[in-house]
Amino acid sequence: MKHIRKLSGLALVTAGAVVLAGCSAGGADEGGGETAELKSLSIMAPYLVTNAPADGNEVQAALEEIAGVGLDITWVPNSSYGDKTNITLAGDDIPQVMVIQGKDPGFVRNAEAGAFWDLTEYLDDYPNLKTTFPEVQQSASVNGKVYGIFRARDVMRTAVIIRKDWLAAVGLDMPETTEDLYEVAKAFTEQDPDGNGVDDTYGLIIPKWPGAIGSNSPYDVIETWFGAGNRWTERDGELVPSFTTDEWLDAVAYEKELVDGGYVNPDYTTFDSAKWNEPFLNGKGGIIVDVHSRAGQLMNLLKESEPDGFDQYVDVAGNMTGPDGELTAHPTTGYSGFLAIPKTNVRTEADLRAVLEVLNKLNSAEAGPVLNNGIEGETFTLDGDLAVAVDDAPQELKDAVLSYSQLGMNVTGFQGYLPKQATEYEQEMYDKRKEIEASDSEHAVYDEAAAYVSETYVSKGAQLDIIISDARIQFIAGQIDLDGLKDAVALWRSSGGDDIITEINELSSQN
Structure with a gap:
């Protein structure tokens, strides 16, 4: 990967305007739809390290050059991200893109009430957003509708x-x-x-x-x-x-x-x-x-x-x-939250397509190594097709890479370089783990109800599931017999579980 030149803020804005000028105000994007002009993209995302990335850092500059627009990122500590998400959605200053960390009840209610764009019919128009993991996209959906571009994680761990x-x-x-x-x-x-x-x-x-x-x-x-x-x-x-x-x-x-x-x-x-x-x-x-x-x-x-x-x-x-x-x-669910697009500041389909064009570039083969590895020659070097970390890279730059990786989607596969291991044995074991992962993925058994949100489960599911997990341990420990275990399953059903089964199947039949 070539070293990416850092642009000034003015140059980035200019580049963004030029890149999108041909498909703005009556232009068309790759999918054939009208696209608005976009000079910058506002994003809210969590950071998991001690400090948020500094303004003007090299990772963001590289991403902005690839995206063709400025990135106005609001970084929020991961420990308070859920609260900040709720506060942001209740206010007026809502970004164009938000990292949503999971299908919690608040997000589901907002999505089904129309607060976020339904992307189900749009993503196939963008080659880097058209996933090669349909089972994961289905799991990440809300009752069959795609309200965000999922952030892929290893399916088989x-x-x-x-x-x-x-x-x-x-x-x-x-x-x-x-x-x-x-x-x-x-x-x-x-x-x-x-x-x-x-x-x-x-x-x-x-x-x-x-x-x-x-x-x-x-x-x-x-x-x-x-x-x-x-x-x-x-x-x-x-x-x-x-x-x-x-x-x-x-x-x-x-x-x-x-x-x-x-x-x-x-x-x-x-x-x-x-x-x-x-x-x-x-x-x-x-x-x-x-x-x-x-x-x-x-x-x-x-x-x-x-x-x-x-x-x-x-x-x-x-x-x-x-x-x-x-x-x-x-398998795992195969994802960790998603990038969702609120409608507050992305009002029209043309606005939506402009945002999706930028996200399409941020999930490209060029952007992937920046998001996953950083800056070649500064945070990593290449040994063949493996990344070797630069140990003496500035800590703030290494931390920045970890933060920007929160924007990584990888919905068409991992877009970066795998790490080179320190010794021949460690490399052999790492390669073996990756081989097992690839082989077992062919036999993955997904949660067939993962896409569906039962109202009864939202209100009672956590308490009901404890009935089963407690009874399982009690049976394994010899505190109850097989009939006692079956009684616990019957209690789950009579306490609301049958309603959950009914609701899940009704939702499944509609999709």
């Missing part, structure tokens, strides 16, 4: 992280099925994998999960492997919660077997998730079911404590094939 040295000690291969995983967990518990002659190890490390049912816990992942779906699934033409299926009951029985056998840390109901790495590092537990980036965390920690032998401990597998012989992989 689930991995099984295993003590490689223990696996060699017990003479087993990397697991590929739920049965294999059970056998590895059993061997790690019973066969003294650390060779100290003491019965002091176990297989799976599972923390007390901070979220309720369907919040990507190790339990939720296993249940997807068993064919229960991912939060919601289709059965006989109807969308139903995964926990109403027979496969879910089979999966929870499997989870209970692991606990009953002693193959899970005994404090799984109280163990702090912030300490999840510790038993793996300290030689107490040998398996973690979580996002694959945790493998990188573990390798970095081992590298600090044992720099000469850190490559002996960590290996990674992907999603497990279930008992029916099918690989059903557990």
